[in-house]
Amino acid sequence: MPDTTPVYLEEFIALHPADLADRLQRIDAKEARHILQELPVKNASAALTELEDEILADLLEEFPQTKLVPLLNAMYAEEAADVLGELEETARARLLRKMGAKEAAAAKTLLKYPEDSAGGIMNDRFITLRAHQTVGEGHRRIRQKHREQKRSDINYLFVTDKEKKLVGVVSIRDLIFSDDEVKVSDIMDREVRYVRVTDDQEEVVRRFEHYHFLGLPVLDEEGHMAGIIAGDDVLSIAIDEQTEDMQKMVGLDGEERTLTPWTQSFKRRLPWLFVNLLTACLAGVVVGLFEGTIKEFIVLAVFLPIIASQGGNAGMQTVTVIVRDMALGELSPGDGRKALFKELLLGLLIGTIIGLIVGLVSYLIAPKFGMSSETGAILGLVVGSAMVLNLLAAALFGVLIPFALKFFRLDPALGSSILITTVTDVAGFFFLLALAKWVLTGSAQA
Amino acid sequence: MPDTTPVYLEEFIALHPADLADRLQRIDAKEARHILQELPVKNASAALTELEDEILADLLEEFPQTKLVPLLNAMYAEEAADVLGELEETARARLLRKMGAKEAAAAKTLLKYPEDSAGGIMNDRFITLRAHQTVGEGHRRIRQKHREQKRSDINYLFVTDKEKKLVGVVSIRDLIFSDDEVKVSDIMDREVRYVRVTDDQEEVVRRFEHYHFLGLPVLDEEGHMAGIIAGDDVLSIAIDEQTEDMQKMVGLDGEERTLTPWTQSFKRRLPWLFVNLLTACLAGVVVGLFEGTIKEFIVLAVFLPIIASQGGNAGMQTVTVIVRDMALGELSPGDGRKALFKELLLGLLIGTIIGLIVGLVSYLIAPKFGMSSETGAILGLVVGSAMVLNLLAAALFGVLIPFALKFFRLDPALGSSILITTVTDVAGFFFLLALAKWVLTGSAQA
Structure with missing residues (x-):
């Protein structure tokens, strides 16, 4: 058969799978599907595993099944499982039936x-040994694994007992320095760190970050070794998890990208914007309650956004620090109280400094709004005090909101930015207007 | 010498260095310093390298130099360099002079x-070979390296020419499958990916995430191999970089933690809160400009925070998606225009939906503020239109702000949350009040 590969395909074939995926993500889905079908299986299957989940789901929707099966067969089991996971159940079951028996079974397990x-x-690319086996056998197993699979990242061998339970770990290093006749049980480390299949990937990221693992065994419900998590896979997961936190804070779903189709973005952003609408209305209600006070002292309307904005920003700073540390598991019991104390102290200090400035400004501009200098002084006091109180509220709720969300078993990041700015809007408005009504109305009458 | 280790020290010695560091971070600096001096060098040096930068700097300030030298000597060169990097220049130079000659030289280079x-x-723990050497020599070098250093993560050997320039790479896997007599030049991969010493660590994270490297060689200005970046080190860096983005958006310095001493937090948060104060004043000025309009239609004060808050939240969603994708290098040229188009479309759609709701609400509550149903209808139109316009402003500036920051060679995240909420506050207030002044004042007079 003559080589009839078109020139544009050769260009794609020369690309690293990750770069090929980047290109495919930026062209029309129909064209991308066409290219994937024309490419050699090796390139197409590698590129598929590099696509963003949403774009992958989009591409798979109309991908001919007969063309997909060889691609799935060519993938590692966990990659095939990820791709199959994007499909609806009937399509997934049909593909699994058409895949190679071994490949399908491995993907099904995952x-x-x-x-x-x-x-x-x-x-599922881990090597197990029994404790009574020898170092020489370990070397043979590594060679065998290297022959089967193109991996260069085998750093550990795992030792299991006759019930397939994990009892030890041997590093490649220890294997290299031991004579072939030495028993595995003599060089293995019996203190093995592991995670359970059901543990959250966020917890996995925490362990890798904390302990600098190169790989971590995963045990199933019965304590049998079910798989291994590779360090290089954890990097992408860590980035995804942190992206999720950033996004959830502002009411995004955690998986949105610049290139996410607008229809998806629309569906996902709208709900939280509705939540924000409802919470923002609370601030509007507070303003409505003090309608008369504002009408009497219109200058208050000038300071409402300033007090709310400062509170919102300070609250966001607090929430951002806490959410991040909580997500990465860096908070120990007792740290919450420390955080609350620290934030309240900062709120008081920063509030006082900014309150003094804002209070002075309001005193200075009061005459422009037809106020006597005496009323202006009281206005200054009101505005300054409202600022201090709102920064204290920002500190208090900036700590409480993520802890409360966690207490209710929700993601501490979830809408936390929306919640904190609502609190600081409502509290800021209330402090300013209630204080003004109480003090100013009286003074103006006096 | 009898074993006089106190019980509490034994407890610390039993801990993993990362857990020991966690404990030290939560106690008084003086006590932590005391414990570090009492611990065996091995434990103390390992714990030091696990501390958060700020707490490390704090601990080092009054750490006796004679006790620090053996700890530095016991560290890997890059760990010692990190610790020394936290000290001021004179202290650093003094310690380098007291350290072992080899250890000091290695740390100095880094x-x-x-x-x-x-x-x-x-x-600096990489193995180089020459192209004319054999696989057998490669095996000997690995054994030697394993003997010198307790590492199990050597995945590649690097091939350099006589000018010490990097010319190829050999994976452990290829080494295992080649006979001892085979020449390195016959099995090496000549297409080596690398980074330069001067490349930003953010760029390093991008490459690891994109290409799933296990390790990446680093070349100096002359193209000589200067070091290697290990995959497990990149995980912490990736997390730090994303934390920095999250924090910079809200005016934090990027390195703040819950346990950061309050004096540090105070110094770092205040500047951005001042910036926020200035920008918030702009919103106050807009309100001041339309003083008369608000006085006439006090109901507008109720809708000001609602329109500002919706714009702020929508703008934050846009900024968050763009900043993250930009930081991770996922935006190609041309993606900016796509993003702008998508965000404007979303702004228009979401703005219309929410504008209709808010407009209807304002029409319904208008009578409570003494408006005729006709004026109420016009109010509804004004409020709804202001909402649409503000969500369009949020979309436009949500895209423009990170791109503009990048254009001026600033971090796209820097204060972006403060900037976008200022824009949506000012724009939202202006749209609502200017429209109201233009349409309502006329209608009320008519």
Whole structure:
């Protein structure tokens, strides 16, 4: 058969799978599907595993099944499971039936676990030994594994007992320095760190970050070794998890990208904007309650956004620090109280400084709004005090909101930016207007 | 010498260095310093390298130099460089003079590069071979390296020419499958991916995430191999970089933690809160300009925070998506225009939906503020239109702000949350009040 590969395909074939995926993500889905079908299986299957989840789901929707099966067969089990996970159940079952028996069985095993659990991110390329085997056998197993699979990242061998339970770990290093006749049980480390298949991937990231693992074994419900999580896979997961936190804070779904189709973005952003609408209305209600006070002292309307904005920003700073530390598991019991104390202290200090400035400004501009200098002084006091109180509220709720969300078993990041700015809007408006009504109305009458 | 280790020290010695560091971060600096001096060098040096930068700097300030030298000598060169990097220059020079000659030289080499560059995060534990050497020699070098250093993560060997320039790479896997007599030049991969010592660590994270490297060689200005970046080190850096983005958006310095001493937090948060104060004043000025309009239609004061808040939240959603994708290098040229188009479309759609709701609400509550149903209808139109316009402004500036920051070679995240909410406050207030002044004042007079 003559080589009839078109020139544009050759260009794609020369690309690294990740770069090929980048190109495919930026062209029309129909064209991308066409190119994937024309490419050699090796390139097409590698590129598929590099696509963003949403774009992958979009591409798969109308991908001919007969063309997809060889691509799935060519993937590692965990990659095939990820791709199959994007399909609806009937399509998935049909593809699994058409795939090679071994490949389908391996993918099925991994598909049992939720996408964001340790089971969902582990792979099945680990080597186990028995404690009574020798170092020489270990070397043979490594060579065999290297022959089967193009991996250069085997750093550990795992030792299991006759019930397939994990009892030890041997590093490649220890293997290299031991004579072939030495028993595995003599060099293995019996203190093995592991995660469970059901553990959240966020917890997995925490362990890798904290302990600098190169790989971490995953045990199933019975304590049998079910898979291994590779360090290089954890990097992408860590980035995804932090992106999720950033996004959830402002009411995004955690998986939105610049290139996400607008229809998806629309569906996902709208709900939280509705929540924001409802909470923003609370601030509007507070203003409505003090209608008369504002009408009497219209200068208050000038300071409402300033007090709210300062509170919102200070509250966001607090929430951002806490949410991040909480997500990465860096808070120990007792740290919450420390954080609250620190934030309240900062709120008081910063509030006082900014309150003094804003109070002085309001005193200075009061005459422009037809106020006597005496009323202006009282206005200054009101505005300054409202600022201090709102920064204290920002501190208090900036700590409380993520802890409360966590207490209710929600993601501490979830809408936290929307919640904190609502609190600081409502509290700021209330402090300013209530104080003004109480003090100013009286003074103006006096 | 009898074993006089106190019980509490034994407890600390039993901990993993990362857990020990966690404990030290939560106690008084003086006590932590005491414990570090009492611990065996191995434990103390390992714990030091696990501390958060700020707490490390704090601990080092009054740490006796004679006790610090053996700890530095016991560290890997890049760890010692990191610790020394936290000290002021004279103290650093003094310690380098007291350290072992070899250890000091290695640390000095790494200290040449900025902390957040590829040179600042690489280590010097790589193995080089010459192309004419054999696979057998490669095996000997690995054994030797394993003997010198307790590492199990050697995945590649690097091939250099006689000018010490990097010309190829050999994976452990290829080494295992080649006979001892085979020449390195016959099995090496000549297409080596690398970074330069001066490359930003953010760029390093991007490459690791994109290409799933296990390790990446770093070349100096002359193209000589200067070090290697290990995959497990990149995880912490990736998390730090994303934390920095999250924090910079809201005016934090990027390195703040819950346990950061309040004096540090105070110094770092205040400047951006001042910036926010100035920008918030702009919104106040807009309100002041339309003083008369608000006085006439006090109901407008109720809708000011609602329109500002919706714009702020929608703008934050846009900024958050763009900043993250920009930081991770996921935006190609042309993506900016796509993003702008998508965001404007979303702004128009979401703005219309929410504008209709808010417009209807304002029409319904208008009578409560003494408006005729006709004026109420016009109010509804004004409020709804202001909402649409503000969500369009949020979309436009949500895209423009990070791109503009990048254009001026600033971090796209820098204060972006403060900037976008200022824009949506000012724009929202202006749209509502200007429209109201234009349409309502006329209608009320008519």
